[in-house]
Amino acid sequence: MIDSVNIARESPDTEQPWADLGLKQDEYESIKEILGRRPTSSELAMYSVMWSEHCSYKSSKVHLRQFGDKAPKTDALLVGIGENAGVVDIGDGWAVTFKVESHNHPSYVEPYQGAATGIGGIVRDIISMGARPLAVMDPLRFGAADAPDTRRVLPGVVAGIGGYGNCLGLPNIGGELVFDESYAGNPLVNALCVGSMKHEDIHLASAKGVDNLVVLYGARTGGDGIGGVSVLASETFDANGPAKRPSVQVGDPFMEKLLIEATLEVLHAGLVEGIQDLGGAGISCATSELASNGEGGMQVYLDRVLLRDASLSPEEILMSESQERMCAVVTPEKIDAFMQLCKKWEVEAVVIGEVTDTGRLVIDWYGDTIVDVPPRSVAHDGPVYERPFHRPSWQDALQADTPTGERLPRPSTPDALKHTLLDLISSPNLASKSWVTSQYDRYVLGNTILAQPEDAGMIRVDEESGLGVAISTDCNSRFAKLDPYAGAQLALVESYRNISVAGAKPLAVTNCLNFGSPEDPEVMWQFAQATTGLADACLELGIPVTGGNVSFYNQTGENAISPTPVVGVLGVINNVEHRTPMAWAGDGDLIYILGDTADEFAGSEWAHLQGHLGGLPPKVDLPAEKLLSEIMVAASHEGMITAAHDVSDGGVGVAVTEMALRANIGARFWIPENIDPFVFLFSESTARAIAVIPGTEELRFSEMCAARGMRATRFGVVDSGLGVNSGHPGEQVIVCDSQFTLTIDQLREVNEATLPALFGGEKCSAQVSESYWDQ
Amino acid sequence: MSARIGVVTFPGSLDDVDAARAIRIAGGTAVALWHGDTDLHGVDAVVLPGGFSYGDYLRCGAIAKFAPVMSLVIDKAQVGLPVLGICNGFQILCESRLLPGALTRNDHQHFICRDQRLRIESTDTPWTMDFALGQEIVIPLKNGEGGYVASEVVLDELFAENRVIATYQGENPNGSYRNVAGISNKAGNVVGLMPHPEHAVELLTGPTIDGVPFFTSVLKSLIGAP
Amino acid sequence: MARVVVNVALKPEILDPQGRAVQGALSRLGLSGVMDVRQGKQFIIDIDGELEGDRADLLEKLAGELLSNPVIEDFTLTVEN
């Protein structure tokens, strides 16, 4: 028997499984208060999912507010926080939208499908703004590289991201791959998508216009992703009901590709009033959000929903997280044209309801009303918690454990320095990522200007004018553990710097805040610190946060992951011809380091390799970052620079090595005066970049730096002819004066061997079960 | 007026915009063809682009060969229409039996995207006449099922008849028999190629511009045609 | 020698895009009345000697863990000794 509003009125005392659905007693009471009666089972299902941490942001909201409160004044922001994704003006009538989301837990359970549907979900967020998706990125974090769990999860995650993104035809232009013990049992799979549109094509998720029709289109609704709700449907209301539903969702990238094309056609044809993707919480979320953002009322006939599995109960249909579905609001005059275009793309569509002015979201099931709620109460006015937080008891001791020379012995001989460099560039975190990235299509769509391993991914938006955007995501969670306030800022400035060295001007910020349990006051403190640090820094750098995502409960038992506020920065470049690649090209070009190097090893990759984590992270210097950014953008625009690379993990030594490997051209460099070679080569001080300047531009460049107060130190020269005199005739060589000489082949060999050695040998067995899905 | 080259879009085609761009860069006019078309709109040649037609769920290209537009392409190809199948297009041509053999899952079982060195082995087709014989080029390769397989007899015949148009240089990227990267039919007008020349037509976006001659070749060949 | 055949199929409630694509193609090509298509995998494994005891147990286990993914797939195993 279906639990209807009438039944609920007549049976106020029916026991309901609110606790099994994750609701707290007071939350259940407030639902009863809102409705003036007990909820129906369908209403209970809706509230329980929409009021979950994941959908309601109940623990994070009070902290996330700062992103709005402290937002810098900018004309660039066309749509801000609160929509599916923020939208930024990039000039010439173009706008871009970008967002990053987590799919951590599903990817741990079923790596291939979890990661694949992570890409699918974020792409639908972007199309629901009216934008054409341009590219994806995938910040990934796993436990120790050689842990069995990492070997189980990583190949599937990578295959899933590739399998979905490649089949969808979106270039993958970057991401992250980080190994750290803190993620054992809790890998982080974040996915970012960026899209572009003309200003007039921006669309919002709102159900406007009484009598307009609500259309559900795309894949049919099946029983996936409703693990929790099946408790409700099968155990409480009908003991003989359907078996427990799988909580795993399976993606169909081909359907998503059709959905993209169909959606863009209906949007461009002017057939749509409002649009919303179906992600977490499925139809519950889409209908309540659309109604809440629009006229406030909606009538839905749930029995019209096209099903993949006829045995689904209405509660399950409301909650299903089946992938590749969208919801649009269409006027009655345009519905035929809308349906026609869906048909062209072989996408099924059905009108499931209409917009009303009743202020209620009413859902019927074969004539019975099973939901009758104020939509705002479901979608926007959920509970808000001010969770307690306090500084962890261990924080002071951790910060006091500085990696000084006495605490951690440092290499001092030339030979030891050489081996330190080799150890770093072959360590899993700094080794070549091509085992992963060669599984991703970076060429499709033909507008990829820069892609991994470049500092930023860069995409041409307008083929005529050369207008483009650059994106980077970053986070060093060790820094964030040492000091979450500074750690979030360090993630931001690294990303900001990556954009700038590529020649683009930073414009806007998105984030994916991955933390442990919000019920742990120490985790909550990390979260509060990180959000405050990020908001403060964005204000000072003048770039707004346009959106983001929070992922809590990343922990195993009592052990939370290191706080991981992944920050994505988007920049704009007027003409992609000015982009700065990381590979140097010209013999005789001069290698400069911009910025100051201090003795900063806490949380560094070198300390990590020694198994040490303690001290205070590198100093954040926002004015210096801003200046560095302006100089890098000007240098690229003025054609003074031929290559650049930011200095971060592994310091200058690793940065120049990466440039040489990318170019396959050698260089000679030296340690500047008055600095310890180890500190110069491997410290991770911020606000630094390497710039490569042709001799003809040197004067202009150094004068610009001097005039603006940026320290620019020449410390090397590109030279393809060093092999002969260093005993390696015919080879490309890097020479660090009076320290060491290494051939590029030697460096490449150790740099490229690491990931295949870890994952290549096992790739066959790991691949067996996924091969089914793999294209 | 420049020659009109059709680019077929199947549901799931991905590199169709790129193929059209490459045709324009080479100086031709790109004409969009839809999988359901029952008319080739008078095009002088056809490109079947890369992607995952119909999701490639069954076997790459297996469903696309039954598309209405394909029966026209198959008929015209048999009487000399120049057709280039790139990646998924190559798979469709094999499934359609316009070309012998088949493309199978990469031997290492991964999708692979990389800049690939090739050697041009035949300049006797309308798609390769602008190259020098033996010329080495670098263009992107990106596929999950790119291993060319055929019987020994067929392979011998392909080599003997000068119908292998390009071979992989360096490490074999996907287990292709005898390093075959591309082949033609007996008449030479139908060419299938696994790597993607349309992604090597601009220095800003490609590793090289070595892909351009595939498209200038066909434009040249069409000037000579009646 | 024993021949073991392991058939692996998606659980019925899991979306099967491949099966759906085949169903669409069969119908388009004129086969009427196709109600459902599911696409699975088949492994044909030839083994030395008889399959019994520990080896049989191990293969059964691997069929459920390696050859299929228990989260989304079911398998059947038949032995022709």
Next chain:
Amino acid sequence: MARVVVNVALKPEILDPQGRAVQGALSRLGLSGVMDVRQGKQFIIDIDGELEGDRADLLEKLAGELLSNPVIEDFTLTVEN
């Protein structure tokens, strides 16, 4: 209703990298005496009514042209009417 099962396997002379990978994995995981593994596809097709006459012929034809590629694959078709 008829249930048709079509099994598709690579021809023996065609290299089967997936089968080889499975063989390697089975051996590595301790299964001794694995002599050969081939990986194929299985289609389970549910059809309205009985499968006979034209429909049976068409399905047989499509099994050889659509569901399998005769250049590299063989198929078997069994009907449970």
